Amino acid sequence: xxxKHIAAVxxxxxxxxxxxxxxxxxxPRFTPGAPGVGDPYYPTYGNGGxxxxxxxxxxxYDPATDQLTGRATIRARATQNxxxxxxxxxxxxxxxVKVDGRAATWSRSADHELxxxxxxxxxxxxxxxxxxxxxxxxxxxxxxxTPFEAGFMHTDDGAVIAGQPEVAAAWFPVNDHPRDRASxxxxxxxxxxxxxxxxxxxxxxxxxxxxxxxxxxxLTPMISYLATxxxxxxxxxxxxxxxxxxIIAIDSDLPPGFADDAVGRTDEITDFLETKFGPYPFESNGxxxxxxxxxxxxxxxxxxxxxxxxxxxxxxxSFETVVVAHELAHQWFGDLVAVDRWQDIWLNEGFAxxxxxxxxxxxxxxxxxxxFDDFYSAPLTAPYWDPPPGDxxxxxxxxxxxxxxxxxxxxxxxxxxxxxxxxxxxxxxxxKNRFATGSTPEFIxxxxxxxxxxxxxxxxxxxxxxxxPAHPGGSSVAxxxxxxxAAAYVERVMSGKRAPHSPVG
Numbered sequence: 001x002x003x004k005h006i007a008a009v010x011x012x013x014x015x016x017x018x019x020x021x022x023x024x025x026x027x028p029r030f031t032p033g034a035p036g037v038g039d040p041y042y043p044t045y046g047n048g049g050x051x052x053x054x055x056x057x058x059x060x061y062d063p064a065t066d067q068l069t070g071r072a073t074i075r076a077r078a079t080q081n082x083x084x085x086x087x088x089x090x091x092x093x094x095x096x097v098k099v100d101g102r103a104a105t106w107s108r109s110a111d112h113e114l115x116x117x118x119x120x121x122x123x124x125x126x127x128x129x130x131x132x133x134x135x136x137x138x139x140x141x142x143x144x145x146t147p148f149e150a151g152f153m154h155t156d157d158g159a160v161i162a163g164q165p166e167v168a169a170a171w172f173p174v175n176d177h178p179r180d181r182a183s184x185x186x187x188x189x190x191x192x193x194x195x196x197x198x199x200x201x202x203x204x205x206x207x208x209x210x211x212x213x214x215x216x217x218x219l220t221p222m223i224s225y226l227a228t229x230x231x232x233x234x235x236x237x238x239x240x241x242x243x244x245x246x247i248i249a250i251d252s253d254l255p256p257g258f259a260d261d262a263v264g265r266t267d268e269i270t271d272f273l274e275t276k277f278g279p280y281p282f283e284s285n286g287x288x289x290x291x292x293x294x295x296x297x298x299x300x301x302x303x304x305x306x307x308x309x310x311x312x313x314x315x316x317x318s319f320e321t322v323v324v325a326h327e328l329a330h331q332w333f334g335d336l337v338a339v340d341r342w343q344d345i346w347l348n349e350g351f352a353x354x355x356x357x358x359x360x361x362x363x364x365x366x367x368x369x370x371x372f373d374d375f376y377s378a379p380l381t382a383p384y385w386d387p388p389p390g391d392x393x394x395x396x397x398x399x400x401x402x403x404x405x406x407x408x409x410x411x412x413x414x415x416x417x418x419x420x421x422x423x424x425x426x427x428x429x430x431x432k433n434r435f436a437t438g439s440t441p442e443f444i445x446x447x448x449x450x451x452x453x454x455x456x457x458x459x460x461x462x463x464x465x466x467x468x469p470a471h472p473g474g475s476s477v478a479x480x481x482x483x484x485x486a487a488a489y490v491e492r493v494m495s496g497k498r499a500p501h502s503p504v505g
Contacts, residue, residue, distance in 0.1 A: 183219055
């Protein structure tokens with residue numbers, strides 16, 4: 001080819017290249033958000049591609065028919081260019097979906113995925129709102145590895161909403177994993193004469209045409225499984241402590257004084273735990289005690305822990321306050337600092353169990369060392385030695401080992417690094433991960449950094465290896481059995497009368 005022709009062709013190619021749209025000019029590429037966060041135990045729980053800021057829940061529930069009608073408005077920010085997004089929703093029928101006020105197409109999977117396709121893609125960083133209208137009879141779940149009811153439980157006069165890891169998806173569309181927390185507004189409408197107890201702060205009730213709407217707001221961000229709108233007939237008492245309300249609701253079917261002696265010490269126990277873990281993190285406090293026989297556990301619903309009536313009995317028994325200390329400790333460990341993976345649940349339950357030991361010491365019943373030694377003296381046939389709590393498996397998520405051996409892991413750490421370093425670790429863990437998540441590797445790294453000790457062997461033995469680890473105090477005290485208050489407490493644990501999520505005796 002002649003040079004002039006080559007030059008002419010080259011010039012033409014340059015002009016064409018300059019005239020062609022660049023990839024950026026062609027517009028951004030939009031892709032679907034992931035249908036799960038990839039948690040090893042529950043890979044399809046939660047969703048990717050967005051971060052929820054606020055849930056506005058407008059729900060009407062009729063206990064006579066078990067019918068729930070809801071409108072959920074979810075305000076979120078896209079974390080990628082979204083062509084579609086998923087929400088978790090179990091069982092309920094979807095009637096309509098809008099994104100930013102415009103009708104959107106949607107589909108349901110066989111299990112719990114609600115896939116929403118807005119009319120136009122949502123750019124990374126954009127704020128948007130999804131409105132879902134839905135209705136139906138909410139499903140009741142069971143706690144993993146147990147026969148116990150959980151989730152949306154239909155009671156004789158309403159409903160109690162409590163459970164983990166899955167509960168929220170039974171009554172509203174949600175990004176259902178601890179990695180995505182949000183604030184909440186509740187407007188719950190029920191037949192007049194019934195009460196509604198939610199998280200956070202009450203904003204008042206209005207009654208019209210035989211129905212009462214109760215409004216609440218949870219200002220500090222909350223993980224979805226902690227949300228509740230428990231409905232029924234309750235005796236409700238509100239007091240003020242440190243500038244925040246403490247709201248305690250006890251099922252009206254229970255005799256006067258039945259649970260008051262224990263949950264009535266909520267503020268006292270909170271004050272004590274503040275001396276160990278730092279300031280109480282939320283805008284209100286309280287408790288719900290529901291007399292629903294299938295409810296066999298207690299749960300740390302944010303600002304409003306829920307207790308089965310089986311934790312309590314007529315008369316005053318200071319041991320009943322142990323479960324209150326457990327659930328209140330979860331306000332720091334579980335609610336303020338959440339698990340990054342459900343495999344890490346020992347970080348929730350181990351700290352809450354250790355709080356029981358600290359509270360028993362405050363009561364003068366036993367020291368943490370005495371309790372540890374009493375547990376340690378038990379043979380390997382004791383239920384809390386297996387499986388190792390650092391990776392218990394789904395069916396053992398609420399096994400005794402997660403609680404007891406989890407608490408023993410923390411005490412072994414305390415003995416190994418000394419009191420001063422241990423409490424610096426605890427406070428730093430709370431400060432570093434507040435309103436976020438934490439994992440076992442992160443906790444180990446923090447403990448090593450603060451203590452200046454290499455702790456891989458300690459944590460591996462207590463969290464991941466079968467059998468009985470070496471006693472942190474050495475062989476000379478390995479077989480010591482404390483007796484007294486420690487023995488009484490251990491006996492209750494072994495009979496299933498202490499640990500939340502375990503059978504109530």
